[in-house]
Amino acid sequence: xxxxxxxxxxxxxxxxxxxxxxxxxxxxxxxxxxxxxxxxxxxxxxxxxxxxxxxxxxxxxxxxxxxxxxxxxxxxxxxxxxxxxxxxxxxxxxxxxxxxxxxxxxxxxxxxxxxxxxxxxxxxxxxxxxxxxxxxxxxxxxxxxxxxxxxxxxxxxxxxxxxxxxxxxxxxxxxxxxxxxxxxxxxxxxxxxxxxxxxxxxxxxxxxxxxxxxxxxxxxxxxxxxxxxxxxxxxxxxxxxxxxxxxxxxxxxxxxxxxxxxxxxxxxxxxxxxxxxxxxxxxxxxxxxxxxxxxxxxxxxxxxxx
Numbered sequence: 001x002x003x004x005x006x007x008x009x010x011x012x013x014x015x016x017x018x019x020x021x022x023x024x025x026x027x028x029x030x031x032x033x034x035x036x037x038x039x040x041x042x043x044x045x046x047x048x049x050x051x052x053x054x055x056x057x058x059x060x061x062x063x064x065x066x067x068x069x070x071x072x073x074x075x076x077x078x079x080x081x082x083x084x085x086x087x088x089x090x091x092x093x094x095x096x097x098x099x100x101x102x103x104x105x106x107x108x109x110x111x112x113x114x115x116x117x118x119x120x121x122x123x124x125x126x127x128x129x130x131x132x133x134x135x136x137x138x139x140x141x142x143x144x145x146x147x148x149x150x151x152x153x154x155x156x157x158x159x160x161x162x163x164x165x166x167x168x169x170x171x172x173x174x175x176x177x178x179x180x181x182x183x184x185x186x187x188x189x190x191x192x193x194x195x196x197x198x199x200x201x202x203x204x205x206x207x208x209x210x211x212x213x214x215x216x217x218x219x220x221x222x223x224x225x226x227x228x229x230x231x232x233x234x235x236x237x238x239x240x241x242x243x244x245x246x247x248x249x250x251x252x253x254x255x256x257x258x259x260x261x262x263x264x265x266x267x268x269x270x271x272x273x274x275x276x277x278x279x280x281x282x283x284x285x286x287x288x289x290x291x292x293x294x295x296x297x298x299x300x301x302x303x304x305x306x
Contacts, residue, residue: 022097024037024041034159035157043087060104067087091105121257122251126243139203143200147200147237154188156187158247163215174189234247
């Protein structure tokens with residue numbers, strides 16, 4: 001692809017390559033996570049196959065609707081939604097920066113995300129089986145037991161759990177740095193899981209980590225988990241216990257569902273998971289049997305006694 005000018009009146013074209021480069025720098029300045037940037041990079045690659053090196057200032061709503069039809073025909077609903085949302089964000093940014101005159105994606109129809117499958121949710125019994133499967137008589141087994149206890153207790157995403165340092169765990173809390181949205185937050189670590197993490201730090205990690213290593217979760221021979229290896233390892237721990245598709249996000253969904261089933265309020269669970277609104281918890285609540293509409297009618301001041 002050719003380079004582009006940032007101005008609207010120049011002779012050179014505004015390519016997707018140049019526009020995306022400026023857009024991703026904008027996201028980094030906003031503190032967006034590496035996961036968000038990676039997902040939107042994939043979206044730009046797909047759109048590049050469709051649009052090629054033509055001038056982005058020539059994109060019309062009809063062009064974007066044609067692209068939307070193509071991705072909806074071959075991708076899952078959630079993937080198509082994420083790709084199209086990335087394009088909407090890109091063109092909104094270009095319009096705000098006056099690199100295009102009109103935002104062609106402003107009214108781009110989006111796939112409906114209502115009634116979509118929640119994803120894998122394990123029962124409390126299945127989680128117990130997976131957590132207790134590792135052989136804690138070995139350093140690696142003790143690490144794996146502590147890791148599963150930790151993930152189930154905190155509900156952290158893989159890109160939040162993997163980069164943690166030892167110093168981020170203290171007083172039965174975990175400090176998540178630059179989590180989703182680039183924000184720091186503190187997450188409770190239950191006493192039970194905390195005890196296993198402390199045992200791992202005392203007994204297993206010194207045998208696994210190199211001197212001076214600060215990462216909380218380490219592999220053997222002094223290596224630190226890379227992102228792909230971390231996800232693969234969690235999946236393999238599930239498979240060892242007879243559970244398929246175990247991921248950090250599946251553990252996170254399971255934890256949220258179990259908390260709601262036990263009576264935790266949606267706002268409490270949202271705070272633990274780092275959600276800024278309660279909307280994303282509605283599917284967890286439905287699965288847990290929590291009727292938010294009934295709770296609203298029972299407790300809202302404008303509903304009680306009316």
